[in-house]
Every structure is written in C-alpha cells, then in structure tokens.
Amino acid sequence: MEVDVERVGEELYSRIYNQHKDNAGKLTGMLLELPSAVLVQLLQDEAMLTAAVDKAYKALQESTDEPSKNRLTTAEDVSTSSDSLGEQLFELVDLYNTGYSQKITGMLLEQKKYVVLNLLSDPKLLEKQVNQALETLKRESEADLNDSLDVDDPHDFGERLFSLVQQINQDHANELTGMLLEMDRAALHQLLCDHTLLEAAVKKALSALGTNSIEKVT
Missing domain, CATH: 1.10.1900.10 (c-terminal domain of poly(a) binding protein)
Incomplete structure (x- = not known):
C-alpha cells in the first residue's frame, strides 16, 4: 500500500504538536517507523493515535536507560487499545x-x-x-463431502439433498428435492457443496413448481 510519508508526517506532526510541542519532531519520527497501514489507521482513529503518541512519549522518556525503546516496530505496539x-x-x-x-x-x-x-x-x-x-x-467442504458421500449411491444423494432443501423450504421439500434430483450428478454435487447455488436452484424449482400448480388448477 503506497503512502505519502511526507504528507502523513506533516499531518502527524500537526496533531502531536498541540500536546508535545518540545518533542513533536522526535515523536513524529518514531511513529513514522510504523508500517504504512498502521500510519493510515492512526490518522483515521484518534484514540489509537493518542495511545501511540503516549507510548512513544513514554519510550522517549526512558530512552536514556534503554535506547531501544525509542523504536515502535510492530503494529502490536499501537493496536493493543483496539479490542474491537x-x-x-x-x-x-x-x-x-x-x-x-x-x-x-x-x-x-x-x-x-x-x-x-x-x-x-x-x-x-x-x-x-x-x-x-x-x-x-469450499475445497475443504467439498473434500469432506467426498469423504462422507457415496457418489454411486443415489439414495445417499437424495437424503443429503432433502435435508438441505428442507432447511430452505420445509413446506415443499419433497417436491423440490424430486425436481432437483432430475439434474445430472455433477450439478447435484455442486449444489451440495455450495449453499448459495442450492438456494438459487431451489428458488428456480419453486417458481417452476408454482407455475405447474397453476396449470393443474386451470
């Protein structure tokens, strides 16, 4: 992610200056060592910025004993305040x-x-x-399905399909399952692996079922 470091530095400096006039330059430099994504986050989250500046200031104060504390090198240093x-x-x-x-x-x-x-x-x-x-x-789901499903057993396919269709439309599960079972085996396998596709297929079958019902009535 490309970040204009100079612009970010100016923005950070202007915000830090209000609270730490004497050390604004040093604190800004410390924060600019953070990853670009974190810098962007700091400019968007005032609470995170405050926490980062406080931590940097504390490290700066202790620098005479342990200079290495001047460096904030990981996102963990500034993100611990964000429990969400x-x-x-x-x-x-x-x-x-x-x-x-x-x-x-x-x-x-x-x-x-x-x-x-x-x-x-x-x-x-x-x-x-x-x-x-x-x-x-999806690959894991398909692998699990392959392990548990006997592809040569139509009854196994039917039971699995019925249980899934019943979750989507309980009132017409039998009719809908019967209609879907007319599809080829590869398509059925895809429906069992992909709930979104199954919902679309059930909706289409339900629409056809409603048309057929009307035709029978008329």
Whole structure:
C-alpha cells in the first residue's frame, strides 16, 4: 500500500504538536517507523493515535536507560487499545455475504496484527484474502463431502439433498428435492457443496413448481 510519508508526517506532526510541542519532531519520527497501514489507521482513529503518541512519549522518556525503546516496530505496539479489531474485521468480511463470515474472519485473524490492520485499511487486499479464504473453505467442504458421500449411491444423494432443501423450504421439500434430483450428478454435487447455488436452484424449482400448480388448477 503506497503512502505519502511526507504528507502523513506533516499531518502527524500537526496533531502531536498541540500536546508535545518540545518533542513533536522526535515523536513524529518514531511513529513514522510504523508500517504504512498502521500510519493510515492512526490518522483515521484518534484514540489509537493518542495511545501511540503516549507510548512513544513514554519510550522517549526512558530512552536514556534503554535506547531501544525509542523504536515502535510492530503494529502490536499501537493496536493493543483496539479490542474491537475482530469485530471491525467481521463487519467488513460480512459485507461480502459469503455465508462463511465467521470462519473467514477467524482465518484472517490468525495472521499478524499489522497484516490485519492492513486489511482494515486496504479494501482490495481484504477482498483478495476473503476470496482466497472462501476458496479454501469450499475445497475443504467439498473434500469432506467426498469423504462422507457415496457418489454411486443415489439414495445417499437424495437424503443429503432433502435435508438441505428442507432447511430452505420445509413446506415443499419433497417436491423440490424430486425436481432437483432430475439434474445430472455433477450439478447435484455442486449444489451440495455450495449453499448459495442450492438456494438459487431451489428458488428456480419453486417458481417452476408454482407455475405447474397453476396449470393443474386451470
């Protein structure tokens, strides 16, 4: 993620100067050592910026005893005040309506905090990682299904399909399942692996079922 360091530095300096006139330059320089994504987050989150400046100022005060404390090198140094990191990420992931928001959020949170912060400030990177996680989950789901499903047993297919269709439309589960079972085996397998596709197929079958019912009545 490209960040105009000079512009960010000027913005940070102007905000820090009000509280720490004598040390504004040093504190700004310390914060500019942080990853670009964190710098962007600091400018957007006043509470996080305050926490980062306080931490940097404390490190500066103790620098005579332990100079290494002058450096803030990781996102953990400034993000500990944000307990809602997971909640923020979940809200963004949920916008993609994958049906796996909780699982994908958990997968993304397993990364280092600076990476997670980068995801919060970089929509393109977030979308890329959400899609990657979704593909992983789908492959795992399909593998589990292959392990548990006898592809040569139509009855096994029928039972599994009926249980899923019943969750979507309980009133017409029998008729809808019967209609879907007329599809070829590969298409059925795809429906069992992808809940979104199954919902679309059920909706289409339900529409056809309603048309057929009307024709019978007339």
